[in-house]
Amino acid sequence: MKIVGLITEYNPFHNGHLYHIEEAKRVTGADTVVVVMSGDYVQRGTPAVMPKRLRTEMALKCGAGAVFELPVCYASGSAEFFAMGAVSLLDHLGAVDSICFGSESNDLExxxxxxxxxxxxxDGYQELLKEALRSGQSYPSARQKALAGCTGNDALASLLDDPNNILGIEYLKALRKLNSSMVPYTILRQGAHYHDKTLSGQYSSASAIRSLLAYSSSSLRADRSGGTFEDMPFSSVLGELEEQVPACCLELLRDYHKVQYPVYQNDFSLILKYKLLNKQPEDLTRYMDVSEELANRICSQLNNFFNYKQFCDLLKTREITHSRVNRALLHIMLGIKEKDVQEYIENGRHFYARLLGFRKDRSKLLSLFSEQSSIPVLTRLSESSSISALGQQMLRNDILASNLYTSVVTDKFKTAFQNEYKQAVIKI
Incomplete structure (x- = not known):
């Protein structure tokens, strides 16, 4: 069986993701697709708009053979951390032949x-990078300038303007670092720009769909004189989404609206404020992505905390990007510490592959991974006793992060809490 691996967030699943699944199978000649997906928190440092199992169900109904969860310390990391975490997990599974990612350039070479x-x-690149950083440029800008200077090719360096190109480059770096046998492929990203907040044709961005679900960006805005988005019928929102998401996903969006989603940063405001109240700068620098400068800024601005998103906006500076602030605050809230993650990396990065769901017509995948994976494949948490002590620590952190997310969801929508230990693998 030929298998292609996809690295995803599905936040939420839309037509572009369906295209990715189908096109990945076509260009690689794969029989099936295996997905590594962020859990309840995503790479930009925010909670996912809907729970991981709902997004898993969407992916499986749209053709993914199996979905594995990317541990939260990698899922919420920088592009480099995210990519290495995801690629190394696919590599550990042992049976994945290739990976396929979308990019704005579609130029693998x-x-x-x-x-x-x-x-x-x-050396030339390093010198130019240091010079740009000394001049006060942010790391992404300095890196792009150094690349342009080093290669003499502004067009090549401009590929770093686009987020999917950047992630693709990080996937390629990870494959080289791991000396992986998985073959990389890229396909052209379809439709709207990654950050586009308005619906556009058949392939709108996940950002635009999230905005619509939040009633904050919709063509209906122009049609509503006076009324608020809160009293807009959700059927109207679904009507706008009919051309943006597969029909099976639209059905799930209808069934679980205000039952499991939407979930946003500000739903976690009180939890974050509690985590910050008794912290000093020296405490905060223990967490991933928290520099001394940012730690001091957090403590000095804490009295101006009104909500999670507003505090992120307040902390952002020219040197500290909004995404960096998001990730830092998320890591503080979830207790993800630098030394722990470094220890994970030094010991192979992964200690288990946690299965979120699979298609019954692809159940042979489970046998294949059980035979070829270099780490245990977890289908239930009761199987975790064979994992090393360090792996148990990583798993506990993942479980805590998920239980926290579920607690917020159940409190927001007044539904029954279900502990992560009682959650079953999804079978379609």
Whole structure:
């Protein structure tokens, strides 16, 4: 069986993701698709708009053979951390032949060239990077300027303007670092720009769909004189989404609206405020992505905390990007510490592969992974006793993060809480 691996968030699942699944199978000749997906928190450092199991069900109904959860310390990391965590998990599974990612450039050769330079960091590149950083540029800007100077090719460096190109480059770097046998493929990202907040044709961005679900960005805005989005019928929202998401996903969106989603940063405001109240700067720097400068800024601005999102906006500076602030605060809230993650990395990065769901017509995948995976495949948490002590620690952190998310969901929508230990693998 030929298997292609996809690295995803599905926040939420839309037509572009369906295209990715189908096109990945076509260009690689794969028989089935295996997905590594962020759990309840995503790479931009925020909670996912809906729970991981709802997103898993969408993926399986749209053709994914199996979905594995990316541990939260990697799922909420920088592009480099996210990519290495996801690629290494696919590599550990042992039976994945290739990976396929979407990119704005669809130019694998150019992305490979950039990946090589960023990985090897030749002297000329390093000098230009240091010079740009000393001038006060943010790391992403400094890196792009150094790449342009090093290669003499502004067009090549401009590929770093686009988020999917950046992630693709990080996937390619990870494959090289791991000396993985998985073959990379890229396909052209369809439709709207990653950050586009308005619906556009058949392939709108996940950002636009999230905005619509929040009643904050919709063509209906122009049609509603006076009324608020809160009193807008949800059927109207679903009507706008008919061309944006597969029919099976639309059905799930209808069934679980205000039962399991939407979930946003501000739903976690009180939890974050509690976590910050008794912290000093030296306490905060223990957490992933929290620099001394950011720790001091958090403590000095704490009296101006009104809600989670507003506090992120307040902390952002020219040197500290909004995404960095998001990730830092999320890591503080979830207790993800630098030394713990470093220990995970030094010991192989992964200690288990947690299965979220699979298609019954692809159940042979489970036998295949059980035979070829270099780490245990967890289908239930009661099977975790064979995992090392360090792996148990990582798993406890993942469980805590999920239980926290579920607590927020159940409190917001007044539904019954179900502990992560009692959640079953989804079978379609």
């Amino acid at each position: 150019a992305l490979q060239e950039i990946a090589g330079i960023l990985l090897e960091e030749p």
